[in-house]
Amino acid sequence: MARFADDFVADLREWLAIPSIGVDPAHRDDVAASAEWLAAALRRDGWPDVRVWSDSGALPAVYACLPAADPDAPTVLVYGHHDVQPVDPVEQWQHPPFEGTLVGEELFGRGASDDKGQVAMHLLGVKAHLAAMGADRPSVTIKLFVEGEEESGSPNLARLLDDHRADLACDLVVFTDTPLYARDAPTVCTGQRGNYAAEVVFTGGSADVHSGRAGGSVPNPATAIARLVAALHDDEGRVRLPGFYADVVEPTEAERADYAALPFDEDVWLANSGGARALSGEAGWTTLERVWVRPTAEVNGITGGYTGPGLKTIVPARAAVKLSFRLVPDQEPERIAEALREFVAANTPPGLHAEVIPRGNGTPPYAMPVDHPAVRAVKESLEAAFDQPVRFSRTGGSGPAAVLRRDLGVPVVYLGATLPDDRIHAPNERVVVPLLLRGAEAAARLWRLLPERLS
Numbered sequence: 001m002a003r004f005a006d007d008f009v010a011d012l013r014e015w016l017a018i019p020s021i022g023v024d025p026a027h028r029d030d031v032a033a034s035a036e037w038l039a040a041a042l043r044r045d046g047w048p049d050v051r052v053w054s055d056s057g058a059l060p061a062v063y064a065c066l067p068a069a070d071p072d073a074p075t076v077l078v079y080g081h082h083d084v085q086p087v088d089p090v091e092q093w094q095h096p097p098f099e100g101t102l103v104g105e106e107l108f109g110r111g112a113s114d115d116k117g118q119v120a121m122h123l124l125g126v127k128a129h130l131a132a133m134g135a136d137r138p139s140v141t142i143k144l145f146v147e148g149e150e151e152s153g154s155p156n157l158a159r160l161l162d163d164h165r166a167d168l169a170c171d172l173v174v175f176t177d178t179p180l181y182a183r184d185a186p187t188v189c190t191g192q193r194g195n196y197a198a199e200v201v202f203t204g205g206s207a208d209v210h211s212g213r214a215g216g217s218v219p220n221p222a223t224a225i226a227r228l229v230a231a232l233h234d235d236e237g238r239v240r241l242p243g244f245y246a247d248v249v250e251p252t253e254a255e256r257a258d259y260a261a262l263p264f265d266e267d268v269w270l271a272n273s274g275g276a277r278a279l280s281g282e283a284g285w286t287t288l289e290r291v292w293v294r295p296t297a298e299v300n301g302i303t304g305g306y307t308g309p310g311l312k313t314i315v316p317a318r319a320a321v322k323l324s325f326r327l328v329p330d331q332e333p334e335r336i337a338e339a340l341r342e343f344v345a346a347n348t349p350p351g352l353h354a355e356v357i358p359r360g361n362g363t364p365p366y367a368m369p370v371d372h373p374a375v376r377a378v379k380e381s382l383e384a385a386f387d388q389p390v391r392f393s394r395t396g397g398s399g400p401a402a403v404l405r406r407d408l409g410v411p412v413v414y415l416g417a418t419l420p421d422d423r424i425h426a427p428n429e430r431v432v433v434p435l436l437l438r439g440a441e442a443a444a445r446l447w448r449l450l451p452e453r454l455s
Helices: 002-016 025-044 116-132 157-164 220-230 253-261 266-273 287-292 333-346 373-386 399-409 433-452
Strands: 049-053 059-065 075-081 101-103 106-108 141-147 170-173 187-192 194-203 296-305 318-327 354-357 391-395 413-415 431-432
Touching: 002 025, 002 106, 002 116, 002 433, 025 049, 025 059, 025 141, 116 141, 116 433, 157 399, 170 433, 187 253, 187 373, 187 413, 194 220, 194 333, 220 296, 220 318, 253 287, 253 391, 287 391, 318 333, 333 354, 333 433, 354 431, 373 413, 373 433, 399 413, 431 433
Parallel strands: 075 141, 075 170, 170 413, 187 391
Antiparallel strands: 049 059, 059 141, 101 106, 106 431, 194 318, 194 354, 296 318
């Protein structure tokens, strides 16, 4: 792997220099340039079938295929994304966000960890696999699908998958966009939480009214929103939406044992959680379990009435709360949306009008059984690459794994090599280069294992 390292870092730095901020319309041309850069790199590396897809209303995605030497070998699709988050506040960056600055073992730049670094890791893994095998074709047919809208919630992903179903046909998806638990505690991720978000608006009269004129005689939307929020959880930290836990699949005892065996430092966790002062959450579950395998309801913001300087004595006409729910298998965003509507209806005082406004369609959760042969193959590959035991984990964030599983009809496994403290979506995003090299080694080993494991 060492003989590829310098070229690998140089290529990644070049790719990171392209500001492919997919959520910003001003950077649409940069997203296109990023896709073309990746396509050119794949052609240079000898991939015979490389295409940039700009159809289906989506920002450019890159598809490539490298056939196996054996026409009967399994086909594996590697999924990732090349769009990145905005860099604001730019003044907090210690290094330019779009230069790819190497400091010791760390490479700084937007997209270094999420997700250009991990896509590049898998390209290196293919090179290493071919070199180790002394071949020009891999042990499995490898397809690559790198979208340009993941940071926007993948709004056109389902359409892309449907429009290119024949090209994307495969036996397994390997999902790149996932971290290890820690540098000295590598893990195999087996699932991601889903999400659903909405805004609840309470409206009373047609205008704010003097509190001396009407206070105590008409319902106050801001007070009602506060009571709604207070009713969202019980004293044990459980969410009180009707039927909220009905579809929850709890982790196995083996998974919980792996989570418990991982090193956990409360002070470090709090420091990396925005400087929080105490742990909190659903009773009966550890912090890692609360984040990985338990559903949540969070208040993202509350508005209503007068919030300027000084005091304005009114009964506001309107108040609102923004809510988000992290979901676990087998919860579905549609059912949570209905439960939220029921909860709001039950907590709307007479005289107020309630509106529940969805913010997107939501993302389903996804998890793989830890005893699945492909999951076991990933674990074995990582253990060989890191030369130490590897445990199972999940991640609390969300991604399109469930959409890939549903629309392609095949299992999805995770193979990434970044860290939770890589500061993705924040200033000073970085990636640890030796971890990417280890991840590439694991991928190279995985391609050799899968023909037997998927037979």
